[in-house]
Amino acid sequence: MGPGRVVTAIEPGRGHRLEMCVKNRYFIISVVNDGIAGAIMTLDARARSEPKSTLQKMTIHDAWSRQYRSGENDAFYALAFDYIASVLGDPNSASVLDAGCGSGTKAFELVKRGYLVTALDFSDSILERARADAAALGFDGRVQFSQGDLTALALPTGGVQRCVCWGVLMHVPDIGRAVSELSRVLGPGGVLIVSEGNLRSVQAATLRWIKRALGRERAEVIPTEAGIEFWEETSTGRLMTRQADIPWLVREFRRHGLELVQRRAGQFSEIYVILPWRPLRRLVHLLNNLWFRFPRLAGPAYGNLLVFRKP
Ligand SMILES: C[S@@+](CC[C@H](N)C(=O)[O-])C[C@H]1O[C@@H](n2cnc3c(N)ncnc32)[C@H](O)[C@@H]1O
Numbered sequence: 001m002g003p004g005r006v007v008t009a010i011e012p013g014r015g016h017r018l019e020m021c022v023k024n025r026y027f028i029i030s031v032v033n034d035g036i037a038g039a040i041m042t043l044d045a046r047a048r049s050e051p052k053s054t055l056q057k058m059t060i061h062d063a064w065s066r067q068y069r070s071g072e073n074d075a076f077y078a079l080a081f082d083y084i085a086s087v088l089g090d091p092n093s094a095s096v097l098d099a100g101c102g103s104g105t106k107a108f109e110l111v112k113r114g115y116l117v118t119a120l121d122f123s124d125s126i127l128e129r130a131r132a133d134a135a136a137l138g139f140d141g142r143v144q145f146s147q148g149d150l151t152a153l154a155l156p157t158g159g160v161q162r163c164v165c166w167g168v169l170m171h172v173p174d175i176g177r178a179v180s181e182l183s184r185v186l187g188p189g190g191v192l193i194v195s196e197g198n199l200r201s202v203q204a205a206t207l208r209w210i211k212r213a214l215g216r217e218r219a220e221v222i223p224t225e226a227g228i229e230f231w232e233e234t235s236t237g238r239l240m241t242r243q244a245d246i247p248w249l250v251r252e253f254r255r256h257g258l259e260l261v262q263r264r265a266g267q268f269s270e271i272y273v274i275l276p277w278r279p280l281r282r283l284v285h286l287l288n289n290l291w292f293r294f295p296r297l298a299g300p301a302y303g304n305l306l307v308f309r310k311p
Helices: 047-055 058-068 071-088 105-112 124-137 175-187 201-216 246-255 280-294
Strands: 015-024 027-030 038-044 094-101 119-120 143-147 158-167 186-197 220-224 227-234 237-244 259-265 303-309
Touching: 027 105, 027 227, 038 105, 038 246, 047 058, 047 237, 047 259, 058 105, 071 105, 071 220, 071 280, 071 303, 105 119, 105 143, 105 158, 124 237, 158 175, 175 186, 175 246, 186 237, 186 246, 246 303, 259 280
Parallel strands: 094 119, 094 158, 119 143, 158 186
Antiparallel strands: 015 027, 027 038, 186 303, 220 227, 227 237, 259 303
Protein backbone atom coordinates (compact mmCIF):
# COMPACT_ATOMS: atom_id res chain seq x y z
CA MET A 1 0.00 0.00 0.00
CA GLY A 2 1.46 3.39 -1.02
CA PRO A 3 1.47 6.35 1.31
CA GLY A 4 -1.75 8.35 1.54
CA ARG A 5 -3.96 5.75 -0.12
CA VAL A 6 -7.44 5.00 1.20
CA VAL A 7 -8.28 1.31 0.81
CA THR A 8 -12.00 1.55 1.48
CA ALA A 9 -13.94 4.68 2.30
CA ILE A 10 -16.29 4.70 5.29
CA GLU A 11 -18.99 7.07 6.42
CA PRO A 12 -17.87 9.01 9.50
CA GLY A 13 -20.06 8.67 12.55
CA ARG A 14 -20.66 4.99 11.90
CA GLY A 15 -17.36 3.65 13.13
CA HIS A 16 -14.13 3.99 15.01
CA ARG A 17 -10.88 5.56 14.09
CA LEU A 18 -7.37 5.18 15.38
CA GLU A 19 -4.73 7.70 14.37
CA MET A 20 -1.09 7.26 15.26
CA CYS A 21 1.96 9.24 14.33
CA VAL A 22 5.13 7.16 14.37
CA LYS A 23 8.44 8.51 13.11
CA ASN A 24 6.82 11.43 11.29
CA ARG A 25 4.17 9.27 9.57
CA TYR A 26 0.49 9.15 10.40
CA PHE A 27 -1.13 5.73 10.56
CA ILE A 28 -4.90 5.97 10.41
CA ILE A 29 -7.11 2.93 10.89
CA SER A 30 -10.87 3.31 10.60
CA VAL A 31 -13.38 0.52 11.19
CA VAL A 32 -17.14 0.78 10.78
CA ASN A 33 -19.41 -0.67 13.43
CA ASP A 34 -20.74 -3.54 11.34
CA GLY A 35 -17.23 -4.53 10.29
CA ILE A 36 -18.17 -4.62 6.60
CA ALA A 37 -15.76 -1.92 5.49
CA GLY A 38 -12.62 -0.36 6.86
CA ALA A 39 -9.94 2.05 5.82
CA ILE A 40 -6.25 1.98 6.52
CA MET A 41 -4.04 4.72 5.26
CA THR A 42 -0.76 6.35 6.06
CA LEU A 43 0.02 9.95 5.44
CA ASP A 44 3.34 11.66 5.60
CA ALA A 45 3.36 14.20 8.45
CA ARG A 46 4.98 16.71 6.08
CA ALA A 47 2.05 16.30 3.64
CA ARG A 48 -0.35 17.19 6.47
CA SER A 49 1.34 20.56 6.91
CA GLU A 50 1.64 21.28 3.19
CA PRO A 51 -1.69 23.15 2.82
CA LYS A 52 -0.12 25.97 4.82
CA SER A 53 2.45 26.65 2.11
CA THR A 54 -0.20 26.26 -0.62
CA LEU A 55 -2.29 28.93 1.11
CA GLN A 56 0.71 31.28 1.25
CA LYS A 57 0.56 31.63 -2.54
CA MET A 58 -2.01 33.78 -4.31
CA THR A 59 -2.98 31.13 -6.88
CA ILE A 60 -5.58 29.44 -4.70
CA HIS A 61 -6.96 32.75 -3.36
CA ASP A 62 -7.34 34.04 -6.94
CA ALA A 63 -9.19 30.84 -7.88
CA TRP A 64 -11.56 31.30 -4.90
CA SER A 65 -12.17 34.94 -5.91
CA ARG A 66 -13.11 33.83 -9.44
CA GLN A 67 -15.48 31.18 -8.05
CA TYR A 68 -17.11 33.12 -5.22
CA ARG A 69 -16.96 36.83 -6.11
CA SER A 70 -20.09 37.61 -8.11
CA GLY A 71 -23.00 40.02 -7.79
CA GLU A 72 -25.28 37.16 -6.74
CA ASN A 73 -22.89 35.94 -4.06
CA ASP A 74 -22.29 39.45 -2.75
CA ALA A 75 -26.07 39.79 -2.40
CA PHE A 76 -26.17 36.54 -0.41
CA TYR A 77 -23.31 37.63 1.87
CA ALA A 78 -25.14 40.93 2.51
CA LEU A 79 -28.17 38.90 3.63
CA ALA A 80 -26.05 36.56 5.75
CA PHE A 81 -24.21 39.44 7.44
CA ASP A 82 -27.47 41.23 8.28
CA TYR A 83 -28.28 38.05 10.20
CA ILE A 84 -24.77 37.87 11.71
CA ALA A 85 -25.02 41.51 12.83
CA SER A 86 -28.34 40.71 14.52
CA VAL A 87 -26.53 37.97 16.49
CA LEU A 88 -23.44 40.07 17.31
CA GLY A 89 -25.52 42.98 18.57
CA ASP A 90 -24.74 46.68 18.34
CA PRO A 91 -21.25 47.67 17.27
CA ASN A 92 -19.12 49.11 20.05
CA SER A 93 -15.48 50.03 20.54
CA ALA A 94 -14.40 46.38 20.93
CA SER A 95 -13.40 44.87 17.62
CA VAL A 96 -14.79 41.67 16.10
CA LEU A 97 -12.21 39.02 15.26
CA ASP A 98 -12.47 37.74 11.67
CA ALA A 99 -10.50 34.50 12.10
CA GLY A 100 -9.15 33.40 8.71
CA CYS A 101 -10.15 36.57 6.86
CA GLY A 102 -8.70 35.73 3.43
CA SER A 103 -9.32 38.62 1.02
CA GLY A 104 -11.30 40.45 3.72
CA THR A 105 -14.73 40.33 2.09
CA LYS A 106 -16.42 39.17 5.30
CA ALA A 107 -14.48 41.71 7.40
CA PHE A 108 -15.73 44.43 5.00
CA GLU A 109 -19.34 43.26 5.48
CA LEU A 110 -18.81 43.81 9.23
CA VAL A 111 -17.20 47.24 8.69
CA LYS A 112 -20.16 48.29 6.51
CA ARG A 113 -22.42 47.51 9.49
CA GLY A 114 -20.39 49.71 11.82
CA TYR A 115 -18.08 47.17 13.49
CA LEU A 116 -14.39 47.58 14.13
CA VAL A 117 -12.64 44.45 12.92
CA THR A 118 -9.40 42.62 13.59
CA ALA A 119 -8.87 40.42 10.57
CA LEU A 120 -6.40 37.59 10.96
CA ASP A 121 -4.96 35.12 8.47
CA PHE A 122 -1.71 33.15 8.25
CA SER A 123 -1.17 33.96 4.57
CA ASP A 124 0.96 37.09 4.08
CA SER A 125 0.10 37.30 0.41
CA ILE A 126 -3.67 37.42 0.91
CA LEU A 127 -3.25 39.87 3.82
CA GLU A 128 -1.37 42.22 1.51
CA ARG A 129 -4.26 42.07 -1.02
CA ALA A 130 -6.86 42.56 1.75
CA ARG A 131 -5.00 45.60 3.15
CA ALA A 132 -4.89 47.19 -0.31
CA ASP A 133 -8.62 46.53 -0.85
CA ALA A 134 -9.47 47.98 2.56
CA ALA A 135 -7.53 51.14 1.73
CA ALA A 136 -9.22 51.43 -1.68
CA LEU A 137 -12.62 51.15 0.01
CA GLY A 138 -11.68 53.74 2.64
CA PHE A 139 -12.01 51.11 5.41
CA ASP A 140 -8.40 51.14 6.59
CA GLY A 141 -9.19 52.92 9.85
CA ARG A 142 -11.94 50.39 10.70
CA VAL A 143 -10.15 47.10 10.03
CA GLN A 144 -6.77 45.99 11.27
CA PHE A 145 -5.06 43.08 9.60
CA SER A 146 -2.81 40.76 11.47
CA GLN A 147 -0.84 37.66 10.61
CA GLY A 148 -1.59 34.66 12.80
CA ASP A 149 -2.36 30.97 12.92
CA LEU A 150 -5.67 29.65 14.22
CA THR A 151 -3.92 26.66 15.72
CA ALA A 152 -1.66 28.89 17.87
CA LEU A 153 -3.34 32.24 18.41
CA ALA A 154 -1.13 34.95 19.89
CA LEU A 155 -4.12 36.38 21.77
CA PRO A 156 -4.80 36.41 25.51
CA THR A 157 -7.16 33.84 26.99
CA GLY A 158 -10.67 35.29 27.14
CA GLY A 159 -9.58 38.41 25.21
CA VAL A 160 -12.14 38.16 22.38
CA GLN A 161 -15.84 38.90 22.80
CA ARG A 162 -17.05 38.43 19.22
CA CYS A 163 -15.60 36.28 16.49
CA VAL A 164 -16.57 35.19 12.97
CA CYS A 165 -14.81 32.22 11.35
CA TRP A 166 -16.19 31.73 7.83
CA GLY A 167 -15.01 28.88 5.60
CA VAL A 168 -11.72 28.42 7.43
CA LEU A 169 -11.84 25.36 9.70
CA MET A 170 -12.53 23.30 6.55
CA HIS A 171 -8.93 23.97 5.46
CA VAL A 172 -7.24 23.35 8.82
CA PRO A 173 -5.83 19.80 9.09
CA ASP A 174 -5.48 20.06 12.90
CA ILE A 175 -9.05 21.23 13.43
CA GLY A 176 -9.07 20.06 17.07
CA ARG A 177 -6.27 22.50 17.87
CA ALA A 178 -8.08 25.38 16.09
CA VAL A 179 -11.32 24.63 17.99
CA SER A 180 -9.38 24.63 21.24
CA GLU A 181 -7.68 27.96 20.42
CA LEU A 182 -10.88 29.72 19.30
CA SER A 183 -12.58 28.52 22.48
CA ARG A 184 -9.66 29.63 24.64
CA VAL A 185 -9.57 33.21 23.34
CA LEU A 186 -13.34 33.71 23.61
CA GLY A 187 -14.25 35.41 26.88
CA PRO A 188 -17.27 34.63 29.11
CA GLY A 189 -20.48 35.77 27.38
CA GLY A 190 -18.58 35.87 24.07
CA VAL A 191 -20.10 34.84 20.73
CA LEU A 192 -18.49 32.82 17.96
CA ILE A 193 -20.10 32.33 14.53
CA VAL A 194 -18.73 29.53 12.37
CA SER A 195 -19.60 28.77 8.74
CA GLU A 196 -18.71 25.29 7.45
CA GLY A 197 -19.72 22.88 4.68
CA ASN A 198 -22.07 20.11 5.83
CA LEU A 199 -21.04 16.53 5.06
CA ARG A 200 -24.64 15.28 5.15
CA SER A 201 -26.13 17.99 2.91
CA VAL A 202 -28.00 17.09 -0.28
CA GLN A 203 -25.18 18.57 -2.36
CA ALA A 204 -22.32 16.81 -0.57
CA ALA A 205 -23.99 13.39 -0.45
CA THR A 206 -25.15 13.55 -4.10
CA LEU A 207 -21.80 14.70 -5.51
CA ARG A 208 -19.89 12.10 -3.49
CA TRP A 209 -22.21 9.39 -4.80
CA ILE A 210 -21.96 10.57 -8.44
CA LYS A 211 -18.17 10.89 -8.33
CA ARG A 212 -17.82 7.46 -6.75
CA ALA A 213 -20.18 5.88 -9.30
CA LEU A 214 -18.37 7.48 -12.24
CA GLY A 215 -14.89 7.05 -10.75
CA ARG A 216 -14.38 10.81 -11.15
CA GLU A 217 -12.98 11.69 -7.71
CA ARG A 218 -9.60 13.34 -8.29
CA ALA A 219 -8.85 14.08 -4.64
CA GLU A 220 -7.56 11.66 -2.06
CA VAL A 221 -10.55 11.03 0.21
CA ILE A 222 -9.91 10.51 3.91
CA PRO A 223 -12.79 9.86 6.31
CA THR A 224 -12.11 11.27 9.77
CA GLU A 225 -14.23 11.84 12.86
CA ALA A 226 -14.32 15.57 12.02
CA GLY A 227 -15.68 14.88 8.52
CA ILE A 228 -14.44 13.81 5.12
CA GLU A 229 -11.14 15.32 4.03
CA PHE A 230 -10.48 15.85 0.33
CA TRP A 231 -6.75 16.23 -0.35
CA GLU A 232 -6.20 17.74 -3.78
CA GLU A 233 -3.03 18.27 -5.75
CA THR A 234 -3.24 21.86 -7.07
CA SER A 235 -0.76 23.59 -9.39
CA THR A 236 0.90 25.16 -6.34
CA GLY A 237 0.74 22.30 -3.83
CA ARG A 238 -1.63 20.22 -1.75
CA LEU A 239 -4.88 21.65 -0.44
CA MET A 240 -7.24 20.03 2.02
CA THR A 241 -10.96 20.78 2.11
CA ARG A 242 -13.14 19.06 4.70
CA GLN A 243 -16.85 18.47 4.55
CA ALA A 244 -17.64 18.81 8.23
CA ASP A 245 -19.43 16.37 10.46
CA ILE A 246 -21.45 19.16 12.09
CA PRO A 247 -22.55 17.19 15.20
CA TRP A 248 -18.87 16.32 15.81
CA LEU A 249 -17.90 20.00 15.49
CA VAL A 250 -20.63 21.00 17.95
CA ARG A 251 -19.46 18.33 20.42
CA GLU A 252 -15.84 19.45 20.03
CA PHE A 253 -16.69 23.08 20.83
CA ARG A 254 -18.84 21.88 23.75
CA ARG A 255 -15.86 19.90 25.06
CA HIS A 256 -14.02 23.24 25.14
CA GLY A 257 -16.79 25.00 27.03
CA LEU A 258 -18.87 26.59 24.22
CA GLU A 259 -22.63 26.08 23.89
CA LEU A 260 -24.43 25.91 20.56
CA VAL A 261 -27.08 28.62 20.50
CA GLN A 262 -28.25 28.22 16.92
CA ARG A 263 -27.58 26.09 13.85
CA ARG A 264 -29.11 27.38 10.63
CA ALA A 265 -28.63 27.11 6.89
CA GLY A 266 -26.09 29.19 5.02
CA GLN A 267 -26.13 28.63 1.25
CA PHE A 268 -28.20 25.59 0.34
CA SER A 269 -25.70 24.73 -2.39
CA GLU A 270 -22.42 25.97 -3.82
CA ILE A 271 -22.88 23.97 -7.00
CA TYR A 272 -22.84 27.27 -8.94
CA VAL A 273 -19.03 27.10 -8.84
CA ILE A 274 -19.08 24.25 -11.37
CA LEU A 275 -22.16 25.15 -13.42
CA PRO A 276 -21.16 26.48 -16.83
CA TRP A 277 -24.50 28.13 -17.61
CA ARG A 278 -25.41 31.51 -16.10
CA PRO A 279 -29.22 30.93 -15.97
CA LEU A 280 -28.60 27.72 -14.01
CA ARG A 281 -26.23 29.49 -11.64
CA ARG A 282 -28.85 32.20 -11.09
CA LEU A 283 -31.41 29.54 -10.25
CA VAL A 284 -29.10 28.11 -7.57
CA HIS A 285 -28.56 31.59 -6.12
CA LEU A 286 -32.32 32.12 -6.07
CA LEU A 287 -32.77 28.83 -4.19
CA ASN A 288 -29.97 29.82 -1.77
CA ASN A 289 -31.59 33.15 -0.97
CA LEU A 290 -35.04 31.62 -0.52
CA TRP A 291 -33.70 28.79 1.66
CA PHE A 292 -31.78 31.25 3.80
CA ARG A 293 -34.83 33.45 4.35
CA PHE A 294 -37.57 30.88 4.87
CA PRO A 295 -37.00 27.20 5.70
CA ARG A 296 -33.52 27.94 7.12
CA LEU A 297 -33.15 24.21 7.75
CA ALA A 298 -29.48 23.40 8.16
CA GLY A 299 -29.66 19.59 7.76
CA PRO A 300 -30.08 19.46 3.94
CA ALA A 301 -28.04 22.64 3.31
CA TYR A 302 -24.37 22.63 2.38
CA GLY A 303 -23.50 25.87 4.14
CA ASN A 304 -24.15 25.70 7.87
CA LEU A 305 -23.96 28.65 10.24
CA LEU A 306 -23.28 27.75 13.87
CA VAL A 307 -23.63 30.28 16.64
CA PHE A 308 -21.76 29.43 19.86
CA ARG A 309 -21.71 31.24 23.16
CA LYS A 310 -19.35 30.89 26.09
CA PRO A 311 -21.41 30.84 29.31
C1 LIG B 1 -11.67 29.72 1.99
S1 LIG B 1 -10.73 31.04 2.64
C2 LIG B 1 -11.99 31.95 3.50
C3 LIG B 1 -11.60 33.37 3.69
C4 LIG B 1 -12.69 34.27 4.32
N1 LIG B 1 -13.07 33.85 5.64
C5 LIG B 1 -13.90 34.35 3.41
O1 LIG B 1 -14.91 33.74 3.73
O2 LIG B 1 -13.82 35.01 2.37
C6 LIG B 1 -9.85 30.27 3.99
C7 LIG B 1 -8.83 31.21 4.60
O3 LIG B 1 -8.36 30.65 5.83
C8 LIG B 1 -6.98 30.88 5.93
N2 LIG B 1 -6.43 29.85 6.84
C9 LIG B 1 -6.44 28.51 6.68
N3 LIG B 1 -5.87 27.91 7.73
C10 LIG B 1 -5.52 28.88 8.60
C11 LIG B 1 -4.91 28.89 9.88
N4 LIG B 1 -4.53 27.77 10.48
N5 LIG B 1 -4.70 30.08 10.48
C12 LIG B 1 -5.06 31.25 9.88
N6 LIG B 1 -5.65 31.30 8.67
C13 LIG B 1 -5.89 30.13 8.04
C14 LIG B 1 -6.46 30.78 4.51
O4 LIG B 1 -5.22 31.41 4.33
C15 LIG B 1 -7.60 31.43 3.73
O5 LIG B 1 -7.38 32.81 3.58
